[in-house]
Every structure is written in C-alpha cells, then in structure tokens.
Amino acid sequence: MDSSLASPKAAVTITDNKAHPKPGGAEYEGRAMLLEGKKVLVTGASTGIGRAVAIGCAQHGADVAINYRSDDAGAEEAIAGIEAAGRKGVAIKGDVADPAAAGEFVAKSVEALGGVDVFVNNAGICPFHAFLDMPVETVTRTMNVNLLGAYFMVQAAANQMVAQGNGGSIIAMSSISALVGGEFQTHYTPTKAGVLSLMQSTAIALGKHKIRCNALLPGTILTEINKDDLADTEKREYMESRVPLGRLGQPEDMVGPTVFLASNLSEYVTGAAMLVDGGAFVNLQ
Numbered sequence: 001m002d003s004s005l006a007s008p009k010a011a012v013t014i015t016d017n018k019a020h021p022k023p024g025g026a027e028y029e030g031r032a033m034l035l036e037g038k039k040v041l042v043t044g045a046s047t048g049i050g051r052a053v054a055i056g057c058a059q060h061g062a063d064v065a066i067n068y069r070s071d072d073a074g075a076e077e078a079i080a081g082i083e084a085a086g087r088k089g090v091a092i093k094g095d096v097a098d099p100a101a102a103g104e105f106v107a108k109s110v111e112a113l114g115g116v117d118v119f120v121n122n123a124g125i126c127p128f129h130a131f132l133d134m135p136v137e138t139v140t141r142t143m144n145v146n147l148l149g150a151y152f153m154v155q156a157a158a159n160q161m162v163a164q165g166n167g168g169s170i171i172a173m174s175s176i177s178a179l180v181g182g183e184f185q186t187h188y189t190p191t192k193a194g195v196l197s198l199m200q201s202t203a204i205a206l207g208k209h210k211i212r213c214n215a216l217l218p219g220t221i222l223t224e225i226n227k228d229d230l231a232d233t234e235k236r237e238y239m240e241s242r243v244p245l246g247r248l249g250q251p252e253d254m255v256g257p258t259v260f261l262a263s264n265l266s267e268y269v270t271g272a273a274m275l276v277d278g279g280a281f282v283n284l285q
C-alpha cells in the first residue's frame, strides 16, 4: 500500500509515530469545518484520546466541554488547545463512577455552552492484572468507571438531547477489546463489549428522537493507559508487528473517525461499530 494514504501529509511515513501530523497543523488548513456551531461534550479528556478528540472537535468548529477526574494540569492543557482553535472550552471535574456526576456534567456544560449536540463517552481505565488473583476492588472499579459510568453519562446526555428536540450524536469509545480477549484484561474487555452493546441498544431506544449512537473501537493507541504495559520492548514490538499499517496508534488517529460520527456526514449511521486499529483485528495471517 502507498504509505501516503495513511495520513493527510504525503511526506509522513506510516512507521514513524512521532512524525504523524496533529490536527491543527498546516496540512489541515483549508479543510471543511464539519462541526461548525456544534456543542460537544467529552468525558475523560484531560489526556490521551479524550484530550485529542476534544481539541480535534474544536479545530473542526465545535465548542467543547470536558470531564476529567484528577489531572487539573492536563485539563487546563485541553482547554488551552480548544481555545487556541478559537472555540469555547470548559472543564468540569467529576468521577464518572459516581452516577450523580453525569447529571452534573451535562447541566454545567449546558450552562456554559447552551446545549449538547454531540456526546463522546471516553473516560476509561485499564489496570492490567492477572485473572486468578484479580482483586475484587479492581474489578468493581473498572466496571463502575467504564460501563456504569458510560451508562449514566449517556443517559444524562440523551435526556438533554431529547429535551432540546433536535436529535444528536452519541459516540462511545469501546475497543478492539470488545471483540478479542486479553490475558491481563479479564475485568476490562467485558466493559468494552458492554459499551459496544450499550450503543447498539441506545441506537434503538433513541432513534425516534433522531439521536444516533455509535461505537469507536480503537486498537492500541499510545497513551498513559498502556504506558507501563508497552514499556516492555518485546511486547511493544510484538504489538506493532500485528498492525498491517505498521505502527501503533496516536490519540490524534481517533479524531477523524470521531468528527465523522459527530458530523452530519454520518446522518444515516447509527448502531454502528468502527474499528480504528490500523488493521490489527483482521490480521490473522
């Protein structure tokens, strides 16, 4: 395959993660503003995929509210990125595992931005651990953050969209791990399958309100969540070798697929699942 097809900048090789262009660079100038005037909410956006998506949506014309749990400095950087794109940004701190945080995030976002058009459920954790001696607290925390947190956040956002009466787009960050297992992720992969299933059922429940619900299934994206796991060079090289496009993902790789599902370009897409994994899932032999 011609490596230039993998990125908006022809000179960038697909094997060089550092050289992968970020939204906002010169190579993005002149593109259509697909989210002009939209109000986007993103959970777990103080770093990683959430932060890249929040800034990327702003660069496509959206005002953005972010949720995060603890990283104040990271949240500030996210807001700075949103504002650098000339859009309004607001950060609202809260633990998605607390069902009360959902209503609070949506209400404060509406207060700041004036409504919700797009909701990205992204917050998640993956504390790697072996199965046989998995601590109960690790299982319950992972389920509470990744799955129940998603449930109540999506419900709160959907109620706001229904009240507004203009439809909307809900996007959940599921994972390739919704489809395949992981030895040290027995508590995590069921949550990602659950989030995918949640989007399928909410697509049905909310279709009558013109609210679309879709799942993104990232492969391995280099973030804090897997920094320690991939510090093992042998494992990292093995994971890279599984990817037909020749590299692991960067958080910015999730921006285009998110913007597409958030925008009117995907107005007849609901209940769908999109792998964003460089081809890793289909790479059997």
Ligand SMILES: NC(=O)C1=CN([C@@H]2O[C@H](COP(=O)(O)OP(=O)(O)OC[C@H]3O[C@@H](n4cnc5c(N)ncnc54)[C@H](OP(=O)(O)O)[C@@H]3O)[C@@H](O)[C@H]2O)C=CC1
Pocket: 043, 044, 045, 046, 047, 048, 049, 050, 067, 068, 069, 070, 071, 072, 074, 094, 095, 096, 097, 122, 123, 124, 125, 126, 145, 173, 174, 175, 176, 177, 217, 218, 219, 220, 221, 222, 223, 224, 225, 226
């Ligand atoms: N990276 C990858 O390879 C893949 C990631 N995913 C999914 O993408 C999503 C984002 O992952 P990624 O960017 O890698 O992770 P990071 O660890 O880089 O970032 C996680 C974000 O979620 C926030 N967060 C964590 N727990 C909570 C909580 N209880 N309440 C509110 N916010 C919280 C963190 O905020 P703070 O730091 O402020 O606490 C942080 O902003 C997750 O759902 C993950 O499962 C899916 C497939 C692959």
Ligand SMILES: C[C@H](O)[C@@H]1OC(=O)[C@H](O)[C@@H]1O
Pocket: 126, 174, 175, 176, 177, 182, 192, 218, 219, 220, 221, 225, 226, 229
């Ligand atoms: C945290 C992992 O590296 C990451 O999370 C996922 O959902 C992917 O499948 C990767 O395993």
